[in-house]
Amino acid sequence: MVDLDGDLTRKTWTVAEAAEAAGVDPSVIRQWKCRGKLQPVNPGRGRPRFRAIDVLKAEADTRDRAHRAA
Structure with missing residues (x-):
């Protein structure tokens, strides 16, 4: 669990x-x-890591564009 x-x-x-x-x-x-x-x-340094806030924003943006509820 994250x-x-x-x-x-x-x-x-x-x-x-x-x-x-x-x-x-x-x-x-x-x-x-x-x-x-x-x-x-960490571009170019092994496995990519993403800021948590950016992931959550991307998910919310994708959901909003698809007009889906949470």
């Missing part, structure tokens, strides 16, 4: 953690990265 406590602007997640928090498949996180919806905080 920890949503603390400062989400400083917390970073792996692809798997981001997917769990957003309720999507890890491939969706990778698609968001390729489409520019998410930027890794």
Whole structure:
């Protein structure tokens, strides 16, 4: 289970953690990265990590665009 406590602007997640928090498949996180919806905080340094707040914003934006409820 992903920890949503603390400062989400400083917390970073792996692809798997981001997917769990957003309720999507890890491939969706990778698609968001390729489409520019998410930027890794460690580009070119191994496995990408994403700021928690950015993941949650991308998920909310995607949901809003699809006109779905939470």
